[in-house]
Amino acid sequence: MQFDEFFSVVRERLGSDKGDDSSKKKTDIPAGLLFKCPRCRSVTFIEEFTRNGKVCPSCNYHSRLSARERLKITADDGSFREFDRKMISKNPIDFPGYDKKQQELREKTGLNDAVLTGRAKIHGEDLVLIVMDSNYMMASMGSVVGERITRAIEYATEKKLPVVAFTASGGARMQEGIVSLMQMAKTSGAVARHNEAGGLYISVMTDPTTGGVTASFASLGDIIIAEPKVLIGFAGRRVIEGTIKQKLPDDFQSAEFMLENGFVDMIVERTKMRRVLAHLIRLHRMPEIKEGDDNE
Amino acid sequence: MSEPLSASVRLDIIRHKGRPTALDYIPMIFDEFFEMHGDRLYGDDRAIIGGVASFKGTPVTVIAEVKGRDLEENQKCNFGMPHPEGYRKALRLAHQAEKFHRPVICLVDTPGAYPGVEAEKRGQGEAIARNIMEFMTLKTPVISIILGEGGSGGALALAVCDELAMLENSLYSVISPKGFASILWKDASREREACDIMKITAEDLVRLNVCDRIIPEADGGAHNDPNQTADNISAFISESLQNLQIKFQKGLDEMINSRYNKFRVVGDFDEFPHSDTQPEETKAENIQ
Numbered sequence: 001m002q003f004d005e006f007f008s009v010v011r012e013r014l015g016s017d018k019g020d021d022s023s024k025k026k027t028d029i030p031a032g033l034l035f036k037c038p039r040c041r042s043v044t045f046i047e048e049f050t051r052n053g054k055v056c057p058s059c060n061y062h063s064r065l066s067a068r069e070r071l072k073i074t075a076d077d078g079s080f081r082e083f084d085r086k087m088i089s090k091n092p093i094d095f096p097g098y099d100k101k102q103q104e105l106r107e108k109t110g111l112n113d114a115v116l117t118g119r120a121k122i123h124g125e126d127l128v129l130i131v132m133d134s135n136y137m138m139a140s141m142g143s144v145v146g147e148r149i150t151r152a153i154e155y156a157t158e159k160k161l162p163v164v165a166f167t168a169s170g171g172a173r174m175q176e177g178i179v180s181l182m183q184m185a186k187t188s189g190a191v192a193r194h195n196e197a198g199g200l201y202i203s204v205m206t207d208p209t210t211g212g213v214t215a216s217f218a219s220l221g222d223i224i225i226a227e228p229k230v231l232i233g234f235a236g237r238r239v240i241e242g243t244i245k246q247k248l249p250d251d252f253q254s255a256e257f258m259l260e261n262g263f264v265d266m267i268v269e270r271t272k273m274r275r276v277l278a279h280l281i282r283l284h285r286m287p288e289i290k291e292g293d294d295n296e
Numbered sequence: 297m298s299e300p301l302s303a304s305v306r307l308d309i310i311r312h313k314g315r316p317t318a319l320d321y322i323p324m325i326f327d328e329f330f331e332m333h334g335d336r337l338y339g340d341d342r343a344i345i346g347g348v349a350s351f352k353g354t355p356v357t358v359i360a361e362v363k364g365r366d367l368e369e370n371q372k373c374n375f376g377m378p379h380p381e382g383y384r385k386a387l388r389l390a391h392q393a394e395k396f397h398r399p400v401i402c403l404v405d406t407p408g409a410y411p412g413v414e415a416e417k418r419g420q421g422e423a424i425a426r427n428i429m430e431f432m433t434l435k436t437p438v439i440s441i442i443l444g445e446g447g448s449g450g451a452l453a454l455a456v457c458d459e460l461a462m463l464e465n466s467l468y469s470v471i472s473p474k475g476f477a478s479i480l481w482k483d484a485s486r487e488r489e490a491c492d493i494m495k496i497t498a499e500d501l502v503r504l505n506v507c508d509r510i511i512p513e514a515d516g517g518a519h520n521d522p523n524q525t526a527d528n529i530s531a532f533i534s535e536s537l538q539n540l541q542i543k544f545q546k547g548l549d550e551m552i553n554s555r556y557n558k559f560r561v562v563g564d565f566d567e568f569p570h571s572d573t574q575p576e577e578t579k580a581e582n583i584q
């Protein structure tokens with residue numbers, strides 16, 4: 001019951017995953033032209049919302065970006081070199097329709113699964129970047145997500161590079177059953193080894209970071225950053241409301257809620273993220289990492 | 297044993313009123329159990345109990361998720377659904393075991409970590425994550441046994457171990473069958489159907505490289521003969537401790553590496569065309 005209705009909860013709050021959202025049909029303007037903020041419920045024209053970096057102009061809620069959009073505003077131009085691009089998931093529990101669904105999503109999103117990993121630079125600082133993409137099955141964590149993240153961290157440990165992970169996830173990938181749960185152990189184990197080797201790991205929680213990803217590598221950064229107003233939590237909101245039989249306040253499980261309760265180090269606006277990351281990496285730079293610089 | 301039972305039949309067995317819990321097994325398996333309370337940070341969670349005990353003369357640390365046997369017990373232990381302080385108590389006791397070089401034995405039995413307001417405020421996600429990470433490099437042997445329900449991250453927080461065993465009828469899953477049905481089919485009443493396609497029985501998990509050993513229960517389920525089932529658990533622990541002792545003697549690093557690899561290898565994916573090379577040289581591609 002811990003992950004009950006996780007996906008539907010996230011979808012409901014973000015209001016953009018289901019094409020046939022009936023509330024949208026009530027407006028005169030086609031739904032595709034409007035962004036309805038899940039935090040303050042104000043409505044903005046998509047054009048203005050996009051111009052504003054996909055940030056709600058009324059309340060500063062930082063909405064979701066695709067992994068490629070995130071890379072574009074995060075890594076130095078042309079610096080990203082992707083790892084394991086050709087890795088695709090199989091069907092470990094023979095879940096009906098999973099292969100087909102994956103194939104459709106690969107075609108639709110141009111992604112091979114819900115995370116991109118690779119080497120990059122930010123303001124010239126070398127690092128390993130992990131960027132999750134909620135357009136692919138709510139960035140749930142299956143074999144490929146787990147394996148790519150684990151390999152990326154292992155690579156960083158070996159090359160003495162810092163890791164920055166932009167997390168976003170609806171939680172476990174149920175279609176992969178227990179194999180999905182084991183990815184929590186794999187990724188957290190890789191973080192443990194990176195720690196033992198003295199490597200820096202910065203986790204940046206973006207919308208939404210929930211379930212098994214919150215309960216594994218996302219919560220294990222040396223430094224945990226969140227974007228303003230994003231959803232961060234373990235259990236689904238509706239599950240909790242079902243348990244306590246009352247509505248929860250709007251800011252429950254927000255970045256600000258997590259900061260106040262001591263589970264996030266800082267909230268950083270999208271426009272300042274690159275600078276903050278580069279500064280933090282510089283402050284943690286050790287002589288060995290300088291030597292690891294390769295000139296491209 | 298004839299034909300293995302289906303997962304949904306096993307769901308009935310583990311939900312049987314008389315199914316023994318950790319509270320029944322601990323006195324049958326261990327001597328001199330001294331319970332220790334609290335996480336030293338917030339409080340004491342009754343959904344996870346832990347302490348020091350003797351197993352056939354060997355000091356061990358026992359950590360167990362507790363389901364109640366009646367309503368009164370269940371109110372105390374929150375139906376086996378831990379709060380963050382439960383996981384943090386478990387971690388504290390695990391580190392204590394590490395200090396005194398005694399093995400840790402985890403008994404897992406939970407529908408999942410508690411989904412509540414206070415649990416979120418106190419960092420349920422962080423507590424589980426930290427346990428998973430720190431158990432991975434704990435410098436002492438860890439054995440986990442799934443007694444009944446192994447529900448999701450709430451179970452995994454006590455199941456990062458050197459050897460994982462499951463009682464014959466226990467189930468270990470990424471999400472409860474009910475949750476699975478309600479998310480994927482928007483219909484929680486299709487729980488039994490979900491159960492049977494999720495691949496969550498001990499046999500399934502052996503095939504998926506997650507479970508190392510299946511511990512037989514009494515005929516028809518552990519409730520028919522708790523003593524016999526407890527004996528079977530004891531036999532497994534004896535054998536497992538012996539194996540781990542040998543591994544341990546080969547060196548701590550080797551034991552911890554093999555624990556890492558136990559989880560590292562789980563995953564089902566294809567890489568094409570070939571990928572037996574360094575990621576940097578051949579697979580890295582500029583996508584900008």
Ligand SMILES: [Zn+2]
Pocket residue numbers: 037038039040041042056057058059060061
């Ligand atoms: Zn807003």
